[in-house]
Amino acid sequence: MSDSLNAPDAVDSGDSTPHTPGVSVRHTRGKGEPRFPDGPSPDPAGSHFERRIRSFQPRRSRVTAGQADALQRLWPTWGLDIDGRRVLDLGEMFGNDHPVVLEIGFGMGEATARMAAADPGTNILAVDVHTPGQGNLLNLAEQQQLTNVRVGNGDAIILLREMLAEDALDGLRVYFPDPWPKKRHHKRRLIQPEFLDLAATRLRPGALLHCATDWEPYAEQMLDVLTAHPDFENTQADGGFAPRPDFRPLTRFEGQGLEKGHVVNDLLFRRVQHGDRTDQSPSGA
Numbered sequence: 005m006s007d008s009l010n011a012p013d014a015v016d017s018g019d020s021t022p023h024t025p026g027v028s029v030r031h032t033r034g035k036g037e038p039r040f041p042d043g044p045s046p047d048p049a050g051s052h053f054e055r056r057i058r059s060f061q062p063r064r065s066r067v068t069a070g071q072a073d074a075l076q077r078l079w080p081t082w083g084l085d086i087d088g089r090r091v092l093d094l095g096e097m098f099g100n101d102h103p104v105v106l107e108i109g110f111g112m113g114e115a116t117a118r119m120a121a122a123d124p125g126t127n128i129l130a131v132d133v134h135t136p137g138q139g140n141l142l143n144l145a146e147q148q149q150l151t152n153v154r155v156g157n158g159d160a161i162i163l164l165r166e167m168l169a170e171d172a173l174d175g176l177r178v179y180f181p182d183p184w185p186k187k188r189h190h191k192r193r194l195i196q197p198e199f200l201d202l203a204a205t206r207l208r209p210g211a212l213l214h215c216a217t218d219w220e221p222y223a224e225q226m227l228d229v230l231t232a233h234p235d236f237e238n239t240q241a242d243g244g245f246a247p248r249p250d251f252r253p254l255t256r257f258e259g260q261g262l263e264k265g266h267v268v269n270d271l272l273f274r275r276v277q278h279g280d281r282t283d284q285s286p287s288g289a
Contacts, residue, residue, distance in 0.1 A: 043075035044138060044157035048085035071139025078142040079155075086131070086158030088166035097154060098127045103174035106206075107131065108160045108194070109181055111255075113141025118253045120150045126174070131156035131163060164202050171208040179252070183219035195226045197233065204235035207275040212239075215271040216252065218261050223269035236273040246272040 067075075075083075084097070094104045107130040110116045116130045130153060132138060138155050145153045156163060184192045195215060207213065213236060217223050223245065230236050231243065240246050248254070248270050258268060 040072065040075045040079070042077075043079040044083060044135065045085045045087075048087045048158040067136050067139060070143055071136050073139075074142040074146065075135070075139045078146060082142060082145065082154055083138070084129075084154055084156040086156055086160075086163045086167065088162040090167065091169055092167050092172075094127070094129070094168075094172060097129075098152065100127070102127050102152065104129055104172065105175035105177060106160075106163075106168075106173050107177040107179070109178065110137060110141060111180075112137045113144055115179070115253045115255050116141055116153065117144040117148060117150060119251060120145070120153045121148055122251065124150075124152055127152045127154070129154050129156055131158070131160045133158065161199070161202070164206050168206045170205050173207050174211050176203055176207060176211070176213045177252075178213075178215045180217055180258075181215075181222075183217065183222040185219065185221075190225075193222065193225070195222075195229055197229060200229065200233045200236065204233070204275060209275055209277045211275045213271075213273045213275065214249070214252070215273075216248070216268060218258070218266045218268045220267055220269065223271070226271055227269075230271060230273045235275060237276045239272040239274055245269045 084092075095101050098104070102125055104127045107116060107128055110130045110132050111134070113130065116128060120126075120128050130141060132155075138157060141153065141155055144150070145155075178194060181194045182192070184190060203213065213230070215226055215230075217226065227245065231238060238244075248268065249272065252270070262268065
C-alpha cells in the first residue's frame, strides 16, 4: 500500500510535494487516472446500455483514508462493478449455496453489517453508488469477518435486468430510497410498476420484498403500487403497513428522526405465483 493512501488527504487532489515520513501529503491524479485503480469503476456500465431516467442521485463526499484503503485492498475480492456484461453465478461469488438477498441503497453500511452479522446463513449483495459508503461497508465486513457480504457498484436496474438469473434472489430490501419529493420528479422513484415487473422475475416464489421509508407520501405510493401488482402479496392481513421487523436494525439516523416525530413505514410483501394470490382488501373478504 502506498504512503499516499495512508495519508488523511490521500484521496483528494492537490500539489505533489515530495513525501516526508510522518507528514501528510496529497495525492495528485493525472488526467484520466482512476480514483481507485483497484477499486470501483466510476461508470461500470459505460455506454453499453441505453440511458434511462435514473432513480438514484450519485452523492459526492470525502472518502477517508480508511475507506480508500478498504476500497483498494478489498474491492478485487468483495466488490462488484455492475457492468451488465455477464450473468452472475451467485454461488461462486459467495462461495456457498446460501440464500441471497439484494439490498438496494445501503448508505454507510452500518445496518447492512448488523444484518449480515445477525444472519450468517444469508448472503447479502448490497448495491450503492456512494463511494464512501462502499469503503465503509467493506471496512465493517473485514473488521467483523462478515464473509456473507458483497458490495455492488452501479445501477441496480442493470444488475437485475442483465446480471441476475430468474428466481436468483431470496429477498429484496429497499430501505429509505430517495423520495424525490417534487411532483415532477416522482417518475424517478424506484418503486414503480415497471421496477416490480423486473424484480418479480428475479425473486423466487415466497421471497420477501421489504421496503421502508420515512417519507409518508412515498410510503402511500409504495403501498398502492405493491398492492396492485399481481406478483406480490401483502404479508399484513389488513393490507396495510407492517411493524418494523426485528431483522431490520434501527439506525442512528432513523432514531433521530423518530425523536423528531418522523413516521417510518415498513412494507413487507411476498412474491407469489400467479393464481396463489389471496384477496388483500382491508376487510379480508
